[in-house]
Amino acid sequence: MALAPLMLPRLIDSKKCAEPDITEDSAILYFSLEEKFPIGCVMDMLDDDMDLLLLYHGTSKAAPNIHHCCFFASPKLGQSMYKVNMVSQPNGFIDGISVTIYDSIDVWEDELESDLLSHEASFDFIEAMTAAKLLSVFCKMNYDG
Numbered sequence: 001m002a003l004a005p006l007m008l009p010r011l012i013d014s015k016k017c018a019e020p021d022i023t024e025d026s027a028i029l030y031f032s033l034e035e036k037f038p039i040g041c042v043m044d045m046l047d048d049d050m051d052l053l054l055l056y057h058g059t060s061k062a063a064p065n066i067h068h069c070c071f072f073a074s075p076k077l078g079q080s081m082y083k084v085n086m087v088s089q090p091n092g093f094i095d096g097i098s099v100t101i102y103d104s105i106d107v108w109e110d111e112l113e114s115d116l117l118s119h120e121a122s123f124d125f126i127e128a129m130t131a132a133k134l135l136s137v138f139c140k141m142n143y144d145g
Contacts, residue, residue: 025107029099036093039067039086046071046084053137055083055116058123065090068123070115072108075138081108083115109138 021028037045039057046052052071060066067088073080081102086094102108113131129137 025103026111027101029101030096031099032096033094036089036095038092039069039088039094042086042094042097043069043071050084052084054127054129055112055134056119056123056125056128058119058125058128061122061124063090064124065092067092068119070112072112075105075108081105083108083112085115105138109134 043054043057047054050071051074053074055070055072057067057069060068065088068085069087070083070085072083075081081104083100083102085098085100086096088094100111102111113134116129116131116134119125119128
């Protein structure tokens with residue numbers, strides 16, 4: 001996460017970070033954006049500049065103008081373990097992002113799977129990994145090292 005502000009200064013600014021929510025297994029950091037961006041623009045920035053994997057992008061069944069999106073770092077031994085979540089306003093713009101940093105790979109994988117499954121029932125996915133694909137990404141990590 002030390003490189004993120006350098007790679008994405010328009011999205012991740014340590015001065016715009018709310019007080020972190022720290023638990024035994026993770027830390028959640030919320031970054032408010034100085035400038036609001038369309039969700040597609042933010043998704044492109046994360047995909048291009050951070051080389052993250054898309055877990056899901058979907059719209060709420062109850063409010064179709066609201067998008068939820070989650071990206072996560074490619075699991076590699078010795079690398080940072082984190083995910084990035086965002087929720088759009090009804091106009092499709094993002095005014096902040098949430099970054100969760102994990103201390104344990106097992107907790108990280110469980111949280112990603114839980115996040116994915118919790119969105120399946122109440123969201124229409126535009127694009128999403130399956131739970132099996134997510135598991136295979138983590139299993140493959142042992143071979144790619």
